[in-house]
Amino acid sequence: MKTVVIDITTEYDRALTEAKRLINQGEVVGIPTETVYGLAANAFCEDAVKKIFVAKGRPSDNPLIVHIAKLEDLEPLVAEIPEKVKIMAEKFWPAALTMIMKKSDKVSDVVSGNLDTVAVRMPKSDYARAIIEACGCPLAAPSANLSGSPSPTNAKYVFNDMNGRIPLIIDGGNCQIGVESTVISFAEDPPRLLRPGGVTLEEMTAVIGEIVVDDAVLNKLEEGAVASSPGMKYKHYAPTADITIIKSNFDTFKSICENENATALCFDGENENLSCSSVTYGDKDDGYSQSARLFDALRELDEKGATKVYARCPETKGMGLAVYNRLIRAAGFKIKVM
Numbered sequence: 546m547k548t549v550v551i552d553i554t555t556e557y558d559r560a561l562t563e564a565k566r567l568i569n570q571g572e573v574v575g576i577p578t579e580t581v582y583g584l585a586a587n588a589f590c591e592d593a594v595k596k597i598f599v600a601k602g603r604p605s606d607n608p609l610i611v612h613i614a615k616l617e618d619l620e621p622l623v624a625e626i627p628e629k630v631k632i633m634a635e636k637f638w639p640a641a642l643t644m645i646m647k648k649s650d651k652v653s654d655v656v657s658g659n660l661d662t663v664a665v666r667m668p669k670s671d672y673a674r675a676i677i678e679a680c681g682c683p684l685a686a687p688s689a690n691l692s693g694s695p696s697p698t699n700a701k702y703v704f705n706d707m708n709g710r711i712p713l714i715i716d717g718g719n720c721q722i723g724v725e726s727t728v729i730s731f732a733e734d735p736p737r738l739l740r741p742g743g744v745t746l747e748e749m750t751a752v753i754g755e756i757v758v759d760d761a762v763l764n765k766l767e768e769g770a771v772a773s774s775p776g777m778k779y780k781h782y783a784p785t786a787d788i789t790i791i792k793s794n795f796d797t798f799k800s801i802c803e804n805e806n807a808t809a810l811c812f813d814g815e816n817e818n819l820s821c822s823s824v825t826y827g828d829k830d831d832g833y834s835q836s837a838r839l840f841d842a843l844r845e846l847d848e849k850g851a852t853k854v855y856a857r858c859p860e861t862k863g864m865g866l867a868v869y870n871r872l873i874r875a876a877g878f879k880i881k882v883m
């Protein structure tokens with residue numbers, strides 16, 4: 546299969562027409578969103594959704610997020626809309642926020658990974674919503690990487706993973722947020738945070754009060770434990786390099802990197818004070834700048850051929866929680882407090 550790339554920033558109408566044509570034919574299309582690129586198919590077409598799992602090599606029990614363009618699109622997907630979801634939708638959507646609810650009969654078990662719930666998001670990206678609108682159906686879409694690779698933050702990375710596997714990639718430039726959406730379940734009360742992302746725990750708590758943070762957000766799942774979110778039990782992207790997070794001040798970090806001749810994964814500007822090799826991942830005090838850089842930085846470590854990496858530790862509040870959640874997985878949960 547030949548994979549065509551259309552730049553929606555320069556060929557808007559053609560991008561929408563082609564995305565619509567292929568999705569309505571039951572094909573899978575790579576699309577830009579503000580979080581990461583998605584692999585999209587008609588959420589109401591089982592055969593199309595199955596192609597997503599094949600293209601990604603994704604285990605079939607790992608459910609997909611259903612993307613909608615407007616609030617009316619939510620109702621047919623769910624058994625009922627909990628009051629707190631209405632409040633959250635009103636306050637945040639469109640956003641990097643995925644909400645899980647009891648699903649309706651219209652949602653196939655292929656989409657929900659056989660769960661009785663469905664995850665729904667209204668993306669903030671105008672391109673993503675325009676594509677959904679053009680197709681005229683909700684789009685089931687996971688991140689557009691091969692399972693086990695980092696989520697792609699630009700069309701070039703989607704092409705690297707998906708060339709020959711899907712007919713079309715819509716290029717919308719770099720993703721602003723750079724990590725996957727916040728996932729929160731309203732299938733229970735108080736709601737449970739399953740994955741931190743672009744809408745922070747603090748922002749949500751200010752609106753709906755108590756939120757339980759699932760154990761898997763900060764810790765490794767125990768062997769054999771049942772994951773609230775199936776995705777959390779799968780191995781996430783870890784570069785070839787062996788990464789350890791160092792929780793310390795910069796001077797201690799500097800000496801351990803230099804003494805052991807490791808590669809430093811550090812904050813912007815810190816590299817200038819290091820005599821060892823380094824990759825930076827954003828501003829020390831800005832979680833959004835870190836999330837925008839993290840997956841690219843992990844790819845750069847591999848491109849450099851780094852074998853032993855020490856990483857600076859992000860804050861675990863605000864947007865830092867989403868960064869920390871991805872970084873501890875990349876580090877295989879290895880943290881040294883010094």
Ligand code: AMP
Nearest residue numbers: 608609662663664687688725774775776
């Ligand atoms: P991705 O599409 O790669 O961003 O992954 C979607 C994430 O949402 C995965 O971690 C899934 O396990 C999770 N997810 C999707 N639907 C549900 C659901 N119904 N219940 C729990 N987690 C879900």
Ligand code: MG
Nearest residue numbers: 687688696725
């Ligand atoms: Mg993913």
